[in-house]
């Protein structure tokens with residue numbers, strides 16, 4: 098099962114095709130049209146930042162991508178599968194290939210670091226042995242430089258360390274796509290920069306693709322291969338950091354002030 102996933106990932110890396118395509122996405126709550134013909138593509142190995150003001154619909158977009166919200170219409174294709182067509186079990190399989198780093202980290206406070214990391218493995222990889230679990234936990238913790246915290250509780254860790262543990266838990270299933278929800282929110286600028294650098298290093302190691310939602314321009318500058326600007330529910334503009342920074346449109350410019 099895991100081998101099949103890895104083979105499929107390798108093939109997609111070779112062909113260089115988009116790993117995610119969002120087309121004509123509409124999602125509203127009553128009269129509030131949050132996503133209004135939104136389009137996006139994520140290339141293989143690409144770091145795509147979705148930039149938008151607070152309340153612009155970034156979290157709604159992510160929730161539609163992982164199937165937590167159902168759009169009114171539109172296409173969301175992830176790793177070649179149209180996710181709105183999938184039943185519960187099929188969706189669960191696709192979700193196992195998508196890592197999600199929550200803004201709040203979503204660590205279980207009553208579990209040790211080790212138990213937090215074991216949790217997704219036991220849920221998604223039923224056949225995994227204890228020896229494999231131990232190895233994977235060790236590797237994920239080493240990836241984020243926190244192997245020594247394995248028996249600690251989340252409450253004993255700093256904000257930056259909790260973010261790293263949450264990242265390790267996201268990585269442990271070797272996701273092909275990682276969605277980051279405001280990864281630097283709540284961190285001081287130095288720790289935020291360290292987290293972004295860590296994300297970039299890990300991204301290279303696992304050759305995953307990522308969507309990062311953020312309005313922290315330091316994070317955007319460091320992480321983005323390409324930026325999509327979400328305004329009024331649509332992709333208002335896209336380009337590299339430098340291209341958008343040079344853009345004369347005052348609506349775009351306000352993000353760079």
Ligand SMILES: Nc1ncnc2c1ncn2[C@@H]1O[C@H](COP(=O)(O)OP(=O)(O)OP(=O)(O)O)[C@@H](O)[C@H]1O
Pocket residue numbers: 126129131149150151152153154155156157158
């Ligand atoms: N479950 C819901 N029911 C009703 N309205 C919702 C729901 N979820 C989101 N919204 C509305 O959708 C809009 C976009 O919200 P969203 O959380 O996606 O914004 P955001 O861009 O992620 O903001 P922030 O940067 O502050 O996290 C808001 O107007 C919000 O009130």
